[in-house]
Structure formats: structure tokens, C-alpha cells
Amino acid sequence: MKRIATYLSSALLLGSWAAAQTGSLSRSTPVQVQPAASGFASGIEPLAQARGAMFGNPRISSANGVTKLVFDLPAGMTYTLVPTFGGLRLDVGGARVVPASALRLAENLTEYRAGTGQIVMGTPFPLSLSDGWRATEATVASGNRVLIVELGSQMRGGAVSSVSGRVLAAAPADARAQASLQAPVPATDHAASSEHANDLPPGDSVKRVPGTLPPAPAAMTDTDTSRPSTLVGRIPGILQAGASVSAPRVGKSPGVTRMVLDLPPGTGYRIVPNTLGLRVELVGVGLGDARTSEQDTSSEVRAWRYERTGEGVNLTIVTGAPTTSRSGWRSQVLPPSSGNLMRLVLDISPAMANLTPLTSKERLIGSVPPMRANSGVSGLALLSSPSYVRPRVVIDPGHGGRDPGAVGTIIEKQVTLDVAKRVRDLLVAAGVDAVLTRETDRELHPDKNTDLQMRAQMGTPGTQMFVSIHVNATEASTALKGYGVETWWNPNHARSYDLASTLQRGMVRTTGAFDRGIKGYRSLSVLRNSRIPAALVEIGFTSHPIDGLNLTDNNYLERVAVGIASGVRDALLTGVSASGQPAGAASTTAP
Incomplete structure (x- = not known):
């Protein structure tokens, strides 16, 4: 019993030591806080004195759920404010920071740590660029300038216009992360400037006006979206000498442009998707007197032109977005409407995703090895072999109940739950x-x-x-401009941007949907209130006439689910997670 008691005591001591190391603002050893010396803010222990311009020693007060820190600003000092998932960091230039350290100074100030040109104000809630804090500058009666920092879970505003310092997001070093947070608000996002709408993804703040969305275009006759369009073919019949093609006939519907090529019997064709659009290689025919080019054909077709080749004619179609063998366009060959010329029909839209069914191999998500359990879970485990657990992931189907979410071709709450269950089943397997x-x-x-x-x-x-998981939408007036998939992140955690990037790559790779990239200019409540890596995926626009049809297609939803699940797996295997350790790391030593 004595030996067991000794082990248990040691385990508890080790557990306490491990707990002291956790958290975004932890130190290697606990700090003993002594009563403040005269002239210093209550509770903050000065560790050193220095000559010259000094900065620090804030005056601290709390009232009505807000903690206020007032700093005197020396002349010529510069500073940068950096909101993070663990508090507010203040980087100082042109003055020496008074070294100090203290814990639990106020309800909203869990830690104050200063030294080496930097002050960290820890908070019990994550901060974004505009939420959880506010900073202002003012001139007091003595004529001196002061910096006032206010901290509170319901505080909004960030750095107001009077602040002379810079504000940076606590994003990874990747410049793309900073750019996504500081990107200008698109003109189509009318609600982003609204204080409350900014808590929500763009589609959630769209006003629903029945009957105002663009109608879906008529489906291609006898088309089967579950089968990929043919890239190479030949028109039935015998090619006649001197056969030629005419200029393509163009039809326009909301969100899609149709180009029809009337081809003589025996004409061979090959369709080559590329980053600029499509190239249609026609073999065995000439141009004759056909018009050879056109600019600004439609929203989906910026231009087209014919070029003679040694084998026939090439038609180059410049689109508004890259195309792949299974996305951005569809084709079919139809019988003549009159005469003997068959019709090669091309429907072009950047919102056309890959709607072909996944193969059994494509649907399979590779296994994820177990992760080392949190050492704080079991003190005795620290003294024996480490334990391993299945990595835990939370999947959030947006909306539900009385909140339908975006409504268009589908109802958002239904689709998000459908996709979330598919993602869960793939990950559990x-x-x-x-x-x-x-x-x-x-x-x-x-x-x-x-x-x-x-x-x-x-x-x-x-x-x-x-x-x-969410579905996007835009106002009816801008519905044709919103299509594709995007992923949102906030600087609630140091690895949230990497998680968003990994999920976005997985969705684009699997669905072929238009890549809208990583977004961060909105401070989304469901992300900033999370203390672990978090991201929000928008899987398509129900307000777009083509993208909305994607969301009704079972093959597309399956591809979305596989894309998200594969992104989660990739993140776990590369350490883009709360633990920061790749799944399976050192698992070979597990019992």
C-alpha cells in the first residue's frame, strides 16, 4: 500500500506539473506573485528597472464585465496589437518594456506578462480582429497620451480610428493567412458591415425573397450528368472534300452559356480542357467564310476564336474559370436540327462540378492511427506505458429546427445534416x-x-x-456571381488556417467545384468561440441556378463528404490538430 500511495502521489504531482504547462500562454515554471511595489499596478510584480523611455505598468480596473488597462504612451514609441486565441499581444518599439508577471488579475485578465519588447494580456476567451477587445488612445489632463485596452467576452470594436499602432492577426507566417483576414469585403457581401451579421457566414445573412432567384436553365436533352462528357469522338458518316465549319451558335441562360458547332459527317473532334478554358480540335474540315473570332461573348465565355491547323481547325474558348475533364463544362452530340450536320453542343459554366459517381476506391478513406492520449487524463498513465485513443473530431451540421438556413434549390439545414452524417460515417470507418x-x-x-x-x-x-458545414447563398441581385466552395477560418487557434486550407484542398480535389479559396474577413461566432482548430466549409450556393442543382445531386453530396473527410484525415496525419502531433506518432510503442 505504501508503494501504491507513493506512485499515486508522484502521479498527482506530475499531473499538476503537466497541467501547468498547458495553455497558449504557459511558462516552464509557475510564477510566484508578490504584492506590487509602489507605483506599479496592483498585482503585477516588477522584475527589473531600466533607464530611458519605459512602457508598461498599466492601471487596471474592472466593471460591468469589462476589464480596462490604461498604459501611458512615451513620446516616439510605436506598437503593434495582435489579437490571438489566447489573449492580446502588444509588441513595442522605441521604448523599454517594464518586465512584470502576474496571474488572475481580473475576471477577463488571466495573465499579464511583460518583457523583451512585448506584453501579453491573457484572456479566458479567444480574440479576433474585432471581437473580445477594444483599443483607443486619448489625451489626459496632463497632456500625455494613453493607450486604453478593454477586454470582455461581449466587447466589440478592436482598434478604433484613434489608435496609432498597427493591428495584425495572429496568423501563421504564411502571408496568405494574413491576406485572407485583411482582405476587403466584397461588394456582394452587403451584410458584412452589420455588427450582428458579421457573426454569421455570408449565406446566413441573406434575405429570403421567394421567387426572385434566376430560373434554372433547361437541362440538356438526353444528357446524363453521372457520366463524364466524351473528350474524343467522330461524327458518323463520310467526310467530303472541302467540308467546312461555320461560326458557333451561342445561346445564353442564367449561369450557363451554350455553344453549338454544326459539324459535317466524318468530322473528328477532341476536347482539351485547360486553365484558360477549352480547346476543340476539329479534324478534316476547313474554315471557309466563317467568322473566326468574338470577344465578350457572355459571362461564361470571354472570347472564342478559330485557328487553322495542319489537320483542320482549332476552336479556342476562353472561359471565366479553369476547366477540367469533368468540371466547368459538359458536352453531347445531337442529331441535325435540319440538313445533315450533326450538332456538337457545349454547355459552359464555372459552377458545373464533377457529378460522376465515385468508384469504390475513391470512396475509401484511408485509416487514421490512434493518437497519444492527453497526459492530463490519467496521472497513472504517465508512470506506465502511454495510452492511445482514437482522435476525436466534432462535425457541425449548420442550422436545424426552426432555423432552416439558406433556402433555394435545397433547404440548408437538411443538406448540412445529410453531408455531416456521411462525413461522420466515413471518418468512423x-x-x-x-x-x-x-x-x-x-x-x-x-x-x-x-x-x-x-x-x-x-x-x-x-x-x-x-x-x-454550411451552404452558401447570395442576394438575388448577385446570384449569378456566387458559385463554388470556400472555407472560412478565424484566428481562434494557431492551426485554424492550416485546417481550413487542408479542408478546401480536399473539397476542390474531390468535387471539381470552383475554388473560391480561404476566407477570413468575417469574425464567425461558431469559430472564434472554439478553443481548438476550427474551420467552416461552404459546400455550394443554393442561390445559383447551376450550383444549386449540384446540391440536389447525390453524387455531388457524396463527393463533398469524401472531400471533407479526406481533408480531416490529412490534417490529423500532418499534425494540423489541437495536439499538434501527427496521428500515429510514436504509436509503435503502444501496447
Whole structure:
């Protein structure tokens, strides 16, 4: 019993030591806080004195859920404010920072640490560029300038116009992450400037006006979107000497442009997708007196031109987006409408995704090895062989219950739950402990803000990442400009941008959908309130006449689910997770 008690005591001591190391603002050893010396803010222990211009020693007060820190600004000093998932960092130039360290100074100030040109103000909630804090400058009665920092979970504003310092997002060193946060708000995102709408993804703040969306175009006759368009073919019949082609006939429908080539019997053709559009190689025919080019044909076709080749004629179609063998366009050959010329019909739209069914191999998600369990879970485990668990991931189907989300060709809450269940099943089969924020058509709380916070808080300690699934939408006036997939992130965690990038790559690779990239200019509540890597995927626009049809297609939804699941797997295998350790690291030593 004595030996067991000794082991247990040691385990508890080790557990306490391990707990002291966790958190975004942890140090190697605990700090003993002594009463403040005269002239210093209450609770902050000065560690050194220095000559010259000094900065620090804030005056601290709290009232009505807000903690205020007031700093005196020396002349000539510069500073940068960096909101992070663990608090507010203040980088100082032109003055010496008074070294100091203290814990739990106020309700919203869990730590104050200063030294070597930097001050860190720890908070019990994550900060974004505009939420959780506010900074202002003012001139006091003595004529001196002061910097006022206010911290509070409901605080909004960030750095106001009076602040002379810079503000940076605590993103990874990758310049693309900073750019996504500081990108200008698109003109089509009318609601982004709204204080409350900024909490929500763009599609959630769109006003629903029935009957105002562009109508879907008529489907191609006898087309089968589950089969890839033929890239190479030949028109039936015998090619006659001197056969030629005419200028393509162009038809326009909302979101799609149709080009029709009338081809003589025996004409061979090959369709070559590329980053600029399409090239149609016609073999055995000439141009004759046909018109050879056109500019600004439509929104989907910027230009087309004929060029003679040694084998016949090439038609180059410049589109508004890259094409692949299975996305951005579709084709079919139709019988003559009159005469003997068959019709090669090309429908072109950047919103056309890959709707072909996945093969069994493509549907398979590779296994994910277990991860080393959090050392804080079991003190005794620290003294024996380490334990391993299945990595836990939270999948959040957006909306539910009385909140339908975006409504167009589909109802968002239904599609997000459908896709989330597919993602969960794929991940569970791969060895991941995937859980949903909701299993049925319900909201977590009647109040929207509370609902979003409850979803975010399901990322409990030990959870590796949080992925929210949504459907996008735009106002009817801009519906034709919104299509494709995008992924949102906030600087709530140091690895959130990398998670968003990994998920976006997975979706684009699997669906062939238009890549709208990584977004970060909105401070989304469901992301910023999460303390683990978090991202929100928008899987398509229900307001677009073509993209909306994608969302009704089972093959597309299956591809979306596989893309998200493969992105989650890639993130776990590369350490883009809360633990920062790749799944399976050192797992060969597990019992």
C-alpha cells in the first residue's frame, strides 16, 4: 500500500506539473506573485528597472464585465496589437518594456506578462480582429497620451480610428493567412458591415425573397450528368472534300452559356480542357467564310476564336474559370436540327462540378492511427506505458429546427445534416471518433448566439478539431456571381488556417467545384468561440441556378463528404490538430 500511495502521489504531482504547462500562454515554471511595489499596478510584480523611455505598468480596473488597462504612451514609441486565441499581444518599439508577471488579475485578465519588447494580456476567451477587445488612445489632463485596452467576452470594436499602432492577426507566417483576414469585403457581401451579421457566414445573412432567384436553365436533352462528357469522338458518316465549319451558335441562360458547332459527317473532334478554358480540335474540315473570332461573348465565355491547323481547325474558348475533364463544362452530340450536320453542343459554366459517381476506391478513406492520449487524463498513465485513443473530431451540421438556413434549390439545414452524417460515417470507418453537434432536425438553443456558442464549446479538451458545414447563398441581385466552395477560418487557434486550407484542398480535389479559396474577413461566432482548430466549409450556393442543382445531386453530396473527410484525415496525419502531433506518432510503442 505504501508503494501504491507513493506512485499515486508522484502521479498527482506530475499531473499538476503537466497541467501547468498547458495553455497558449504557459511558462516552464509557475510564477510566484508578490504584492506590487509602489507605483506599479496592483498585482503585477516588477522584475527589473531600466533607464530611458519605459512602457508598461498599466492601471487596471474592472466593471460591468469589462476589464480596462490604461498604459501611458512615451513620446516616439510605436506598437503593434495582435489579437490571438489566447489573449492580446502588444509588441513595442522605441521604448523599454517594464518586465512584470502576474496571474488572475481580473475576471477577463488571466495573465499579464511583460518583457523583451512585448506584453501579453491573457484572456479566458479567444480574440479576433474585432471581437473580445477594444483599443483607443486619448489625451489626459496632463497632456500625455494613453493607450486604453478593454477586454470582455461581449466587447466589440478592436482598434478604433484613434489608435496609432498597427493591428495584425495572429496568423501563421504564411502571408496568405494574413491576406485572407485583411482582405476587403466584397461588394456582394452587403451584410458584412452589420455588427450582428458579421457573426454569421455570408449565406446566413441573406434575405429570403421567394421567387426572385434566376430560373434554372433547361437541362440538356438526353444528357446524363453521372457520366463524364466524351473528350474524343467522330461524327458518323463520310467526310467530303472541302467540308467546312461555320461560326458557333451561342445561346445564353442564367449561369450557363451554350455553344453549338454544326459539324459535317466524318468530322473528328477532341476536347482539351485547360486553365484558360477549352480547346476543340476539329479534324478534316476547313474554315471557309466563317467568322473566326468574338470577344465578350457572355459571362461564361470571354472570347472564342478559330485557328487553322495542319489537320483542320482549332476552336479556342476562353472561359471565366479553369476547366477540367469533368468540371466547368459538359458536352453531347445531337442529331441535325435540319440538313445533315450533326450538332456538337457545349454547355459552359464555372459552377458545373464533377457529378460522376465515385468508384469504390475513391470512396475509401484511408485509416487514421490512434493518437497519444492527453497526459492530463490519467496521472497513472504517465508512470506506465502511454495510452492511445482514437482522435476525436466534432462535425457541425449548420442550422436545424426552426432555423432552416439558406433556402433555394435545397433547404440548408437538411443538406448540412445529410453531408455531416456521411462525413461522420466515413471518418468512423477510418478510425476517427467523429461526433455531430446535432443528429436530428433541431437547434441546440432557441437563441441564435447561444446556439452558436454551444456548438463551438463541444470542442472539449482532447478534441482535435471542429468542422462546421454550411451552404452558401447570395442576394438575388448577385446570384449569378456566387458559385463554388470556400472555407472560412478565424484566428481562434494557431492551426485554424492550416485546417481550413487542408479542408478546401480536399473539397476542390474531390468535387471539381470552383475554388473560391480561404476566407477570413468575417469574425464567425461558431469559430472564434472554439478553443481548438476550427474551420467552416461552404459546400455550394443554393442561390445559383447551376450550383444549386449540384446540391440536389447525390453524387455531388457524396463527393463533398469524401472531400471533407479526406481533408480531416490529412490534417490529423500532418499534425494540423489541437495536439499538434501527427496521428500515429510514436504509436509503435503502444501496447
